[in-house]
Amino acid sequence: MDLKGLTKTYGTGTTAVAALGPIDLTVAPGEFLVLVGASGCGKSTLLRLVGGLDSPTAGTVSIAGDAAVPGRNVGVVFQQPRLLPWRTVGGNVELALRYAGVPRAERRDRAADLLDRVGLPDVARRRVWEISGGQQQRVAIARALAAPTPVLLMDEPFAALDALTRERLQDDVRQVGAESGRTTVFVTHSPDEAAVLGTRIVVLSRHPGRIAADLASPLSRDADGAELRETADYVGFRAEIAAAVRAAAA
Known part of the structure; x- marks a missing residue:
């Protein structure tokens, strides 16, 4: 994924506000990129x-040489799950599989596999309002994974x-990212979350x-998340990210 000269300006003339850029960035296939910064920095x-x-106001975004198209080469998970309340949990994932071109006969089993992948093996027949907020967000992740997009975007x-x-x-996201091999771009304001992901x-x-700042993580992707958070390397990297965020906001 390549970003070249990317800028965003709101308004025109004397009321124009430069919100972002220019941004030049190349993200390698399979990379888990975290965007972090203070509120209002344009994440x-x-x-x-x-x-x-x-x-964009100027510049380009390309994914393997093509423009970004939601659902085709980009999947998105938002802050809110945005599930369809009139469908079952499994039905929400099956709908994404339908739009991805998966044959009807295969959708139920594929949806069950995806829900199992995010730690929800037994909720496919339940209604959205019958599960917790955390479970709903897992369903949203499963739905995003249903489309075979090379890039997954996650906004806090x-x-x-x-x-x-x-x-x-x-x-869960660390494990799914490592297993799927997808390029992931994750937005957060938390140095803790940035360090672990x-x-x-x-x-x-x-x-x-x-x-x-552009920082490469020194942490192992194979380590258990709970154990990783107790290591000196994690504590040190989290502190490095926090210091970079403070300096950028000054």
């Missing part, structure tokens, strides 16, 4: 541009969850949002 704006959900998907559920989902951390400055 979500950049994610929307990468996902083809908004148009755990921000509204309690700390324990957030850690569990972080561990990312193979690479990009810190954005504010007004306009620009790349202030």
